[in-house]
Amino acid sequence: xxxxxxxADLILLLCFAAAxxxxxxxxxxxxxxxPDLLDKFVIYGIFAVGxxxxxxxxxxxxxGHAAFLGVGSYAAVWSxxxxxxxxxxxxxxxxxxxxxxALVIGFVSLRRSGIYFSILTLAFAQMCYNMAYSVLTxxxxxxxxxxxxxxxxRVLDAALGRTGFTPSLAGLEMTGWTGYYVSGAILxxxxxxxxxxxxxxxxxxxxxxxxxxxxxxxxxxxxRPFLLTAFVISGMYAGLAGSLLAATDPxxxxxxxxxxxxxxxxxxxxxxxxxxxxxxxxGTGLIKYFENIFSxxxxxxxxxxxxxxxxxxxxxVVHGLGLFVGEGWALTLGLLFMGVVIxxxxxxxxxxxxxxxxxxxxxxKSLGDSPQRDVIGERxxxxxxxxxxxxxxxxxxxKGETHAGEPQKPVKSSEMKAATS
Amino acid sequence: MTDKTFSFSRRTALKTGLAxxxxxxxxxxxxxxxxxxxxxxxxxxxxxxxxxxVPQTGPYADEGMDELRALQLAVKHLNGEGDGxxxxxxxxxxxxxxxxxxxKVAFVSGDTQTKSDAARASAKRMIEKDGALMITGGSSSxxxxxxxxxxxxxxxxxxAGLTHSNDTTxxxxxxxxxxxxxNAYMSGQALGPVLAAEYGKDRKAYHLTADYTWGWTQEESIxxxxxxxxxxxxxxxxxxxxxxDFSQYITPVIxxxxxxxxxxxxxxxxxxxxxxAVQFGLRDKxxxxxxFEIVVPLFSELMAQGAGENIKGIIGTANWDWKLDNxxxxxxxxxxxxxxxxxxxxxxxxxYVQALLxxxxxxxxxTFNPTKVIEALExxxxxxxxNGKTLYRAADHQCFKDxxxxxxxxxxxxxxxxxSIKKIVPAKDVTYDPSIFGGELGSKDAKKC
Numbered sequence: 001x002x003x004x005x006x007x008a009d010l011i012l013l014l015c016f017a018a019a020x021x022x023x024x025x026x027x028x029x030x031x032x033x034x035p036d037l038l039d040k041f042v043i044y045g046i047f048a049v050g051x052x053x054x055x056x057x058x059x060x061x062x063x064g065h066a067a068f069l070g071v072g073s074y075a076a077v078w079s080x081x082x083x084x085x086x087x088x089x090x091x092x093x094x095x096x097x098x099x100x101x102a103l104v105i106g107f108v109s110l111r112r113s114g115i116y117f118s119i120l121t122l123a124f125a126q127m128c129y130n131m132a133y134s135v136l137t138x139x140x141x142x143x144x145x146x147x148x149x150x151x152x153x154r155v156l157d158a159a160l161g162r163t164g165f166t167p168s169l170a171g172l173e174m175t176g177w178t179g180y181y182v183s184g185a186i187l188x189x190x191x192x193x194x195x196x197x198x199x200x201x202x203x204x205x206x207x208x209x210x211x212x213x214x215x216x217x218x219x220x221x222x223x224r225p226f227l228l229t230a231f232v233i234s235g236m237y238a239g240l241a242g243s244l245l246a247a248t249d250p251x252x253x254x255x256x257x258x259x260x261x262x263x264x265x266x267x268x269x270x271x272x273x274x275x276x277x278x279x280x281x282x283g284t285g286l287i288k289y290f291e292n293i294f295s296x297x298x299x300x301x302x303x304x305x306x307x308x309x310x311x312x313x314x315x316x317v318v319h320g321l322g323l324f325v326g327e328g329w330a331l332t333l334g335l336l337f338m339g340v341v342i343x344x345x346x347x348x349x350x351x352x353x354x355x356x357x358x359x360x361x362x363x364x365k366s367l368g369d370s371p372q373r374d375v376i377g378e379r380x381x382x383x384x385x386x387x388x389x390x391x392x393x394x395x396x397x398x399k400g401e402t403h404a405g406e407p408q409k410p411v412k413s414s415e416m417k418a419a420t421s
Numbered sequence: 422m423t424d425k426t427f428s429f430s431r432r433t434a435l436k437t438g439l440a441x442x443x444x445x446x447x448x449x450x451x452x453x454x455x456x457x458x459x460x461x462x463x464x465x466x467x468x469x470x471x472x473x474x475v476p477q478t479g480p481y482a483d484e485g486m487d488e489l490r491a492l493q494l495a496v497k498h499l500n501g502e503g504d505g506x507x508x509x510x511x512x513x514x515x516x517x518x519x520x521x522x523x524x525k526v527a528f529v530s531g532d533t534q535t536k537s538d539a540a541r542a543s544a545k546r547m548i549e550k551d552g553a554l555m556i557t558g559g560s561s562s563x564x565x566x567x568x569x570x571x572x573x574x575x576x577x578x579x580x581a582g583l584t585h586s587n588d589t590t591x592x593x594x595x596x597x598x599x600x601x602x603x604n605a606y607m608s609g610q611a612l613g614p615v616l617a618a619e620y621g622k623d624r625k626a627y628h629l630t631a632d633y634t635w636g637w638t639q640e641e642s643i644x645x646x647x648x649x650x651x652x653x654x655x656x657x658x659x660x661x662x663x664x665x666d667f668s669q670y671i672t673p674v675i676x677x678x679x680x681x682x683x684x685x686x687x688x689x690x691x692x693x694x695x696x697x698a699v700q701f702g703l704r705d706k707x708x709x710x711x712x713f714e715i716v717v718p719l720f721s722e723l724m725a726q727g728a729g730e731n732i733k734g735i736i737g738t739a740n741w742d743w744k745l746d747n748x749x750x751x752x753x754x755x756x757x758x759x760x761x762x763x764x765x766x767x768x769x770x771x772x773y774v775q776a777l778l779x780x781x782x783x784x785x786x787x788t789f790n791p792t793k794v795i796e797a798l799e800x801x802x803x804x805x806x807x808n809g810k811t812l813y814r815a816a817d818h819q820c821f822k823d824x825x826x827x828x829x830x831x832x833x834x835x836x837x838x839x840x841s842i843k844k845i846v847p848a849k850d851v852t853y854d855p856s857i858f859g860g861e862l863g864s865k866d867a868k869k870c
Contacts, residue, residue, distance in 0.1 A: 036545035133661060134632065143633030143662050144563045145537045147570060150863070166574070175574075176549075176870070249545070251567055253537045292546055298530045300493070327477040327532060 009195050012277070016191055020184040024177070031293055035176045039248045040288045041281075042180065042187040043241050048268045048280030049187075049194050050237020054230050055266070056275035057203060059210035063118045063262050064105065064125030068098040068235040070132060070257030072242020074139070077146045077252045080167055084156035085148075087169040087182070087247055094243030095236045101128075102235025106228045113213070125262050132254040145253035167247040179248045186244065187281075190237060195277060197233070206230055271340055273347030282348050290333045297325035460790055460867035461576045462552045469524040469789065471496070471776065472531070472553030474544050474568065475582065479535030480663040481560035481688040483723050484768040488558050488582055489530060490761055491769035495776035498756070499526045506756040507777060510749040510805035515784035522783055533559055535663070537567035544568050548575050549870070554789055555580060557775050560688070560768060562586030562635035563662075569598035576868025578791050580775035583768040585687075585719055586635035587642065590819035591858025593634075596865035597791065599798055599818045601778065601811075602771045605639035606853060608718050608738040609646030611824040611846040617650035619736065620681065620714055624652045627679035629670055629694060631686050632659040639685045643718050647683075655679040660686070660694075667694040671701050680708040682715045691717060692727035699731040723766045725829060725839035732829035732839060739825045741767045741807055742842060749807040764837050774806045778813075792867045810848070816855040818862070821848045 019026070020042065027033045032041075051065055072094035079090040109120040132140040140146055148165055157163070167174045169182050197203045208216055209223050216223050246252050255261070264287065272283025302318045302325065309317060324332045344350045464470070473492045476485035497503045501518035508518060520526050529551040531543030540559065547553035556572055557580040559565045565584035572579035573595040581589055581600040585608070590600050616624075626647055630636040636659065644654050655677050660670050671694070674682055682703060686694050698704075698715055706713040717724075720737040743754045743764040753773065757765040765773070782797040783789055799815035808822040826844040833839050 031550070034546065034550035036542060036549050040542065134659065137632075143537075145567055147567070150861075249541055249571075251537060251541060251570075253567075255536045255538055292542060295532050296529065296543070296546065300528075326530075 009199065013188070013192055013195060016278070017188045020188055021181075023180075023184065030289075032289055035180050036248075037288065037292050038180045039183055039244075040292070041285050042183045043244045043248070044265070044268065044284040044288055045281040046183075046187050046190045046244065047238055047241035047265055048272070048284045049190055050234040050241070051265045052234075052269050052274065052276075052280045053194060053197055053206075053237065054234040055269055056280075057198070057206035057210060058227055058230055060110075060113065060227065060231070061118045061266065062109075062121040062231070062234075063259070063266065064121030064123075064128075065234070065238050065265050066257045066259070066261035067105070067125040067128040068102055068238035069242040069245070069261065070128065070252070070254065071101050072098045072239030073246040073252035073256055074132070074146060074242075075239070076243035076246035077148060077250060078139075080148045080154075080246070080250055081152040082155065084154055084160075085162070085164060085167050086156070087167055087174065087243075089156070090167065090247060091240060091243045094239040094246075096239075098239025098242065099232050099236040102232045102238075103228070106231035106235070110224055110227050110231060122259060122262065125257060126259060129254055129257040129259070132257055140252070140254060143254065145251050148250040165250075167250055174247045183244050183248065186240070190240065191277070191281070198277060202226070202229070267337065269347075271337060271347055273349030276347070276349040279347050279349040286336075286348070287333065290329050290336075294325050294329035294332055295327070299326070459869075460792075461870040462548065462554050464524055464552075464554060464789055467524055468527045469521055470547075470551055470553050471526060471528045471779075472544065472547030472551065472556040473528055473558045473772075474531050474533055474540060474547065474556055475558040475772075476535045476560050476564075477532040479533075480690050481535050481583075483727070484560040484583055484688060484721070484766065485533070485535075485558070487723060487766045487769045488560065488772040491757065491765055491773040492528065492558065492776055494757060494760055495773045496526050496528050499776070499780050504756045504759070505752075507749050507753050507773070507806055510752050511777060511781070511803065512805045513803065514781065516777070516781050517784075521780045522787070522789065526780070529553060533561075533564050533568075535561050535564065537563055540564040540568050541571050544571055545575075548572075548577050553577065555779050557779070558582040558772055559584060561633075561662075562589055562638075563633045565589050565598075565600075566593045566634060569593065569595050573597045573863060575870070576791060576866075578779065578794060580779050582772045582775065584635070585639065587638035587858055588634045588860075590817045591638070592860035594817050594819075594860045594862055596795060596818075596862040599775070599778075599813065601775050601820045602767075603738075603740050603822070603824055603851070604819065605635070605642040605718070607824050607851040608639065609642035610851045610853075611738050611826055611844075612643065612716075612718055612736070613646030613650050615736065615826045615844055616647060616716065617652075621711070622651035624681045624711070624714075625655050625679045625709065626652050626681045626683050626716075627655045627674050627677055628657040628683045628685060629667070629674075630657060630659050631662050631690060633662055635687070636685045639718055640683075643683060643685070652681075660690075663690065665693060667697050668701070670694075671698050671703070674698075674703065675701070675706070678708070680711050680713055682713070684715065684717045685719075686717070687719060688724065689727065691720065691724050695728050695731050695735070720827070720840075721767045722764070722837065722839060723768070726836055733831050735829045736843065737827055739767055739827045739840070741770045742825055742827060742840060743770075744838075744840075744842065745807065745825075747805075747807065747809065749805045753807060770807055774808075777806065778803070790867050792865050795865045812848075814855065817858075817860075819855075821852050823848050824851050 023038050024033045047069060055061055075094040075097040076090040079093045083089045105124045109117055112120060133142055150165065172178050172182060174182060205226050209226060213223055268283035268287050269280045271286060273279025299318055299322050302321055306314045306317050340347060473489055475488045476482050498506045498508050500520055505518060508516060529547050531547060533540035533543055544556050547556060555578045556568060559568060559581060560583040562584040565581045566589055569579045579598045581598060583602055584600060585602060585605055587604050587606050628640050630640040640657055648654065658670055660667060682698060684691060684694050695717060703713050704715060715735055717735055717737040721739060725732045743750060753770065754764050782794045786793040786797040798813050801813045804810050811820050811822040813820055824846045825842050826846060827840040828843045830839055830841050
């Protein structure tokens with residue numbers, strides 16, 4: 001079976017949509033089945049999917065994506081304040097504004113690559129953050145955050161005679177489960193677009209840039225317009241996520257643009273698996289789960305959980321575990337992150353693929369050097385010329401365990417069959 | 422790269438169609454049951470859940486942890502465990518130490534991180550997942566205002582913790598929000614005359630202000646109050662919350678021509694800025710022929726502990742102090758000390774009192790229905806909770822009580838005895854007309870989740 005037929009993509013998309021639709025049921029047993037957290041899963045999922053288009057495909061590590069998220073939120077809240085409580089104008093305003101900002105930042109930053117690009121984007125994002133915090137206080141309301149107020153003009157709503165202060169989409173209020181399903185539907189669409197980009201010649205070009213930008217130059221490709229396009233697209237994704245954040249909770253604060261927020265999306269993508277389609281969404285879920293659920297455990301709840309243990313032992317257990325929950329949630333996340341980076345450099349998706357015995361690792365070197373493992377996007381990579389140019393013949397799959405760190409030769413499934421028969 | 426074209430077989434079409442229908446039907450399936458309650462999170466079992474949303478990380482973490490300790494103590498007392506604390510001194514009292522309306526009190530806690538976003542996410546979790554009936558705590562006005570408007574939208578009562586901005590019960594007041602703590606305006610009214618008596622009437626003040634709603638309103642209130650006494654304001658400078666290093670803001674003060682530095686900072690920010698100001702030698706200076714003075718309009722024991730030696734002689738205001746001589750204070754300090762081995766801070770006291778007041782209001786209303794509870798709290802007059810006679814004003818849901826002017830002690834007996842009470846300003850001197858800050862409460866109708 002070829003892994004990247006349109007049918008396979010369609011099945012992936014349908015499964016993804018079904019998982020989003022069934023999210024409340026699937027996640028209820030682990031205590032995550034409530035609207036606000038699921039909102040965060042899908043919205044930051046959009047953010048990470050967009051980030052992955054830049055980082056996963058081109059290998060350009062942007063450390064300033066939170067700026068677009070923040071600008072998206074501010075644009076959406078201003079649209080709620082000035083135009084209408086409807087979602088459409090807000091999303092439009094956010095996506096356009098963050099796209100424009102991405103164009104400007106990308107135009108400057110993409111003149112450099114590698115660490116210099118990361119530092120440039122980080123610098124721009126911090127500038128945006130500090131401006132939102134101090135100079136632009138009349139627009140952003142600084143630390144307090146921009147909120148929707150009763151006496152805002154809302155020109156369109158006033159003209160149509162609509163009242164109400166809850167963001168809505170064609171009458172559907174963006175609160176509770178309705179908000180989740182609207183955001184979820186948007187995530188599915190965003191995911192579909194991401195699949196389309198991964199499969200398109202454009203996506204192919206981006207992978208080629210990641211694999212060897214110099215050679216792209218020698219073969220006559222001007223890479224910068226491609227990079228800029230990818231940067232703007234992922235900036236628009238971030239803006240979309242920002243506007244949805246503002247819609248499900250109409251408040252935009254400057255902390256959304258802080259470097260920690262930019263770092264978070266990088267963590268989400270790496271944790272899930274950069275360059276894979278599903279990875280970023282999984283990484284998002286994991287990080288947001290830790291942030292919201294683990295941070296809420298307190299010693300009292302631990303006491304109840306371990307009430308079956310004898311008193312002396314229980315105190316030690318509660319005391320020891322207390323370090324890792326509540327205010328110590330970041331410690332647990334840090335340990336998990338270390339574990340993933342050391343043992344599964346390709347993120348959670350690598351773990352899943354290992355479980356599924358799909359140990360095929362295409363030869364793509366990213367700016368770092370973790371080999372990319374994308375079961376679905378693999379065929380495209382297979383067809384690219386090997387990096388050293390010596391065009392080695394395809395080898396049989398090495399038998400037994402292989403070392404994760406070694407770049408492995410791709411093996412066609414047909415050959416795999418031949419080897420085993 | 423040509424993909425195999427595929428066509429829909431009838432079977433695929435059927436399957437896809439069914440999956441699609443199921444996907445579309447799912448939301449309605451989940452929404453349907455949510456409308457059964459009379460109001461949001463109506464308690465059905467034998468317990469009632471309260472949400473304690475406090476900063477456990479960030480610049481106000483010390484206050485937050487103390488609030489959490491006090492709230493846990495309040496839960497104990499409400500359930501009839503421990504020595505009862507202020508339940509023994511509160512007048513009038515409807516509670517009997519058997520939970521609220523016969524239901525045992527349970528609680529959930531969360532970390533606001535001193536950030537509006539995180540605080541709202543945490544409060545939403547408590548409301549949506551844990552079924553919290555009331556949210557309390559918090560140690561930043563930015564957070565309080567953000568969470569209060571969230572609670573208004575959700576139809577859940579918010580008993581604000583440590584928030585001192587005029588906006589919380591001023592232009593951003595909400596029907597579902599209540600504040601026991603005093604505000605910046607009251608601080609100004611109480612502090613102005615004391616400062617004029619202590620430092621003279623022709624002082625030049627320089628403000629360093631935390632750049633968010635609390636800092637803004639405190640700067641405004643203190644500026645008004647001191648200018649009324651004849652002071653002039655040289656300059657006001659905004660500093661970011663949680664800045665850590667204030668040296669770049671303090672250096673310009675020395676040559677600005679000012680002879681008083683007013684620090685509108687709180688928590689770790691205040692500890693840092695005061696320590697640095699003292700290290701820069703501001704207090705040993707003379708300017709305009711007068712000794713240079715530093716004023717911290719709002720401070721507490723916890724901050725005094727953080728600032729150590731530097732707090733000596735500094736004048737400010739406080740909502741409450743454990744050394745006050747009244748029944749409620751003694752009872753609370755005793756049971757808090759027995760539980761945690763240290764006297765409570767003013768943050769702890771205000772949260773403890775808020776929890777008791779909410780529970781008592783439910784008991785008096787005879788229901789958990791927020792509309793009735795709001796009505797029970799509005800205009801409620803009580804005594805014996807450490808602040809003397811106190812009124813919950815109906816017009817803006819703000820408590821009116823005596824304000825303390827405190828000063829850092831020169832020779833403290835131990836590390837908890839750092840502040841002396843310089844003056845108790847009676848409630849009537851700090852009472853103001855609710856209309857001066859604008860804003861409106863909005864609807865107090867109960868909502869369904």
